[in-house]
Each structure stands twice: as C-alpha cells, then as structure tokens.
Amino acid sequence: MSRNTGGNQQVRGSAPGPLADYKGEAFRGGSLIIKINSLINNIYTPYLKHVKIHVMKIAVTGKGGVGKTTVSATLSYLYASEGHRVIAVDADPDANLAAAFGLSPETVSKIRPIAEMSDLIAERTGARPGSPGGVFRLNPQVDDIPEEFGLRFGNITLLITGRSKEASSGCYCPESVLLRRLLKHMVVERDEVVVLDMEAGIEHLTRGTSEGMDAFIVVVEPGQRSIQTAHTVRDLATQLGIREVLVVANKVRGEADIEYIKRSLKGLTLVGTLGFDDNVMEADIKAAPPYELSPTLVQGVRAIKDYLERHVRAKGNA
Numbered sequence: 001m002s003r004n005t006g007g008n009q010q011v012r013g014s015a016p017g018p019l020a021d022y023k024g025e026a027f028r029g030g031s032l033i034i035k036i037n038s039l040i041n042n043i044y045t046p047y048l049k050h051v052k053i054h055v056m057k058i059a060v061t062g063k064g065g066v067g068k069t070t071v072s073a074t075l076s077y078l079y080a081s082e083g084h085r086v087i088a089v090d091a092d093p094d095a096n097l098a099a100a101f102g103l104s105p106e107t108v109s110k111i112r113p114i115a116e117m118s119d120l121i122a123e124r125t126g127a128r129p130g131s132p133g134g135v136f137r138l139n140p141q142v143d144d145i146p147e148e149f150g151l152r153f154g155n156i157t158l159l160i161t162g163r164s165k166e167a168s169s170g171c172y173c174p175e176s177v178l179l180r181r182l183l184k185h186m187v188v189e190r191d192e193v194v195v196l197d198m199e200a201g202i203e204h205l206t207r208g209t210s211e212g213m214d215a216f217i218v219v220v221e222p223g224q225r226s227i228q229t230a231h232t233v234r235d236l237a238t239q240l241g242i243r244e245v246l247v248v249a250n251k252v253r254g255e256a257d258i259e260y261i262k263r264s265l266k267g268l269t270l271v272g273t274l275g276f277d278d279n280v281m282e283a284d285i286k287a288a289p290p291y292e293l294s295p296t297l298v299q300g301v302r303a304i305k306d307y308l309e310r311h312v313r314a315k316g317n318a
C-alpha cells in the first residue's frame with residue numbers, strides 16, 4: 001500500500017532517483033496489461049460472439065398524412081447518427097420516405113420497388129407475378145436483397161418494397177410471398193436496426209414478423225379519423241399476435257389536443273407527442289429532411305426512441 005502510494009508520487013514528481021522505481025512499477029503494470037489482454041482474447045471476445053446485441057425493429061403505421069414518414073425518417077436518422085446500421089423500409093404504396101431523407105428525385109427514380117421487379121420475383125419464387133395458378137417456392141432467397149436493391153447512404157440502407165394490388169389483398173401470390181419473406185428476414189434474422197414505414201393496412205405482415213417487432217407504433221393527429229384508423233390497426237395487430245400498440249400523437253397544437261387524444265386512446269399506449277411545427281412543413285416544401293430543419297421534431301422523436309428502448313429493456317428483450 002505505502003509502496004504504491006510512493007510510486008504514484010514519484011510519477012507525479014518524475015524525480016530522477018525514484019524513476020528507476022517507477023519503471024519497475026510500469027513493468028509490473030505492463031504484465032498486468034498482458035494478463036488482462038489475454039483474458040479478453042481467450043474468454044471475453046469468444047463470449048461476446050455469442051451475445052446478440054439487441055437492435056430495435058420498429059414498425060410505424062397510421063392513416064395517410066399523419067406523419068409516419070416524418071417519424072420513420074427521423075428515427076432512422078437518430079439511430080444512424082449513433083453509429084447503428086439501419087434499414088429503412090418504405091412499405092407504403094404511397095412511398096415518400098426517400099424524399100424525407102432529402103434524396104433527389106433523380107436518385108429516387110432509380111430505386112425500383114421490389115414488388116415491381118417481376119424478373120427478381122420470378123427468379124426467386126419460380127413464378128412470374130400474375131401467372132395464374134402457378135406453383136412457387138414459399139421460402140425464396142432474400143438475404144441479398146437489402147444490399148443488392150437498397151440504396152445506401154451513410155449508415156442507412158433505404159429499401160422500397162412497394163406493393164402490388166394483388167399483394168394488398170393479402171393473396172398467396174409470388175410477389176406477396178417474396179415481400180413477406182423479405183420483411184421477416186430483416187426483422188428476425190438480421191442485426192441492423194429496422195424502421196418500417198407502413199400504411200395502415202398491415203395484412204402483409206406475418207405472425208412471425210410481427211412477433212419479432214420490438215415496437216409497433218401508430219401515428220395519430222388530433223381528429224377522429226386518424227384515431228379511428230389507430231383502432232382498426234389495433235384490431236389487425238391483435239390478430240397478428242401484437243400485444244401492445246403504441247401511439248405517437250403528431251401535429252399537436254397544445255394541451256387540449258393532447259387531452260383529446262388521451263381520451264380517445266381506449267387501451268392504446270401513448271408514448272410521445274410531437275408538436276405541430278412549421279419547420280417540418282417547410283422541410284417538405286424545400287425537399288429537405290425534416291430532422292435537419294426542425295430541432296423540436298428531433299427532440300420529440302429522441303424522447304420516443306428513449307421510451308422505446310426503456311420499454312424493450314423492461315420487457316427483457318434487450
């Protein structure tokens with residue numbers, strides 16, 4: 001003990017005499033470092049390979065125009081800026097997630113929705129979309145699709161799935177089989193954060209995919225219509241085995257709006273509110289990412305993200 005204290009003092013003083021002593025300490029310290037290193041290499045690193053670090057899989061749904069894309073883009077941006085790899089999936093037939101990332105129309109026009117890629121669907125499922133009565137593979141290969149057909153910028157890979165008319169009716173056709181399999185792959189089998197920007201019809205999720213989701217969010221705005229949609233989504237979600245539907249109230253203009261939404265929740269869980277902000281509208285007009293023009297939006301979505309993470313940890317998924 002006293003020796004150690006002396007050693008520390010010598011380091012600080014760096015006097016010539018005691019330096020020899022200090023070197024001795026450093027050497028002993030060095031051997032300790034070697035021991036710790038070998039402990040890390042032999043035990044901790046192999047152990048880490050078996051520990052799957054939990055990454056969030058989030059679905060965002062709701063009525064058209066409520067702010068699903070605004071919320072999805074901002075969540076993706078927040079995870080990406082923390083260093084996570086993110087797959088942002090635009091699964092809304094009214095696809096506009098690319099624009100919310102500020103991608104130019106020329107870039108966007110180069111991304112083809114997966115549901116429209118007949119050759120790919122035929123190659124993977126063994127049947128061409130629209131071919132009547134065909135037999136097709138139910139377990140097509142999809143693991144290369146995010147890299148091959150997604151658009152990568154920074155830590156984000158944007159994938160536009162699109163949705164054919166047939167697929168929206170929940171048919172058992174090649175394109176819907178491929179899309180369902182692809183969603184399941186991204187949610188259940190990969191270790192990127194996944195943010196799904198979806199329309200309110202969620203029939204294309206399978207039970208396996210929905211059970212792999214950490215958070216199932218419905219965005220609402222003050223008004224009966226989007227809240228009615230939230231309840232319809234909850235009914236569909238229940239059938240898919242989703243136990244809890246989380247609500248984000250967007251475009252609120254004050255306490256009265258929040259109170260109004262709270263009164264209409266009927267069993268849905270409110271996880272955050274985002275104020276109406278002219279800067280978000282402005283971003284849409286300027287074709288800029290809303291998270292770059294609205295610090296208020298970023299702050300609100302960050303609070304929601306924090307809530308989701310605490311929530312998942314509390315459920316013991318992390």
Ligand SMILES: Nc1ncnc2c1ncn2[C@@H]1O[C@H](COP(=O)(O)OP(=O)(O)O)[C@@H](O)[C@H]1O
Binds near residue numbers: 067
């Ligand atoms: N908090 C907000 N404040 C003001 N305008 C918003 C807000 N959130 C979204 N908007 C605007 O509402 C419109 C629809 O948003 P969007 O995210 O595209 O909705 P969705 O994807 O649900 O159709 C856009 O013009 C967007 O700029």
Ligand SMILES: [Mg+2]
Binds near residue numbers: 094095
């Ligand atoms: Mg949208």
